[in-house]
Amino acid sequence: MKHLKAIVAIVALTGLFPVAGCSSEKEEVKLSAAQEEAMSKRLAPEGELALASDVKTAPAGGGGGGGGSRSGEEIYNAKCLACHASGAAGAPKLGAVDDWKDRIAKGMDVLYDSAINGFQGMVARGLCNDCSDEELKASVDYMVEKSQ
Numbered sequence: 368m369k370h371l372k373a374i375v376a377i378v379a380l381t382g383l384f385p386v387a388g389c390s391s392e393k394e395e396v397k398l399s400a401a402q403e404e405a406m407s408k409r410l411a412p413e414g415e416l417a418l419a420s421d422v423k424t425a426p427a428g429g430g431g432g433g434g435g436s437r438s439g440e441e442i443y444n445a446k447c448l449a450c451h452a453s454g455a456a457g458a459p460k461l462g463a464v465d466d467w468k469d470r471i472a473k474g475m476d477v478l479y480d481s482a483i484n485g486f487q488g489m490v491a492r493g494l495c496n497d498c499s500d501e502e503l504k505a506s507v508d509y510m511v512e513k514s515q
């Protein structure tokens with residue numbers, strides 16, 4: 368008899384669960400408008416996160432792989448131009464092939480070294496104390512590119 372009671376109990380329980388499941392499903396359908404609103408509010412942060420990650424990748428792709436450092440042209444315009452546009456103190460002028468010919472012949476490594484450590488009238492780092500070595504090299508590349 369104990370077994371029978373147990374079976375009845377199991378039947379009763381398994382009968383109840385589907386009913387409970389159905390009733391909650393029905394509620395969802397009934398409250399769909401309100402629930403949709405509540406759900407979209409709850410989902411909003413996730414949507415924003417997805418957008419934020421999109422935004423993060425967009426500049427990286429569109430920035431030309433700058434990786435946060437400034438371009439050679441930007442450094443030139445901000446710092447080097449002061450002397451290299453006018454040829455002040457005998458600085459080789461941007462675009463003046465003759466000024467640069469013999470210097471380019473020394474090799475890029477020598478020119479990078481002059482820009483970073485200074486060379487005669489050329490001041491160390493071109494007075495750009497917040498320039499990284501990479502940025503200084505990029506600005507040398509820029510000047511050399513424009514002057515041959």
Ligand code: HEC
Nearest residue numbers: 446447450456457458470478481482487488489493506507
């Ligand atoms: C205060 C003036 C001044 C500024 C600013 C300046 N330069 Fe110069 N630079 C010179 C002068 C003068 C020379 C020529 C040096 C010589 O041959 O006596 C020179 C020469 C150079 C040379 C050739 C060096 C060689 O070995 O022949 C490079 C490369 C150079 N500058 C890079 C730069 C870069 C890059 C910047 C900016 C980050 C910069 N300079 C900013 C004055 C300046």
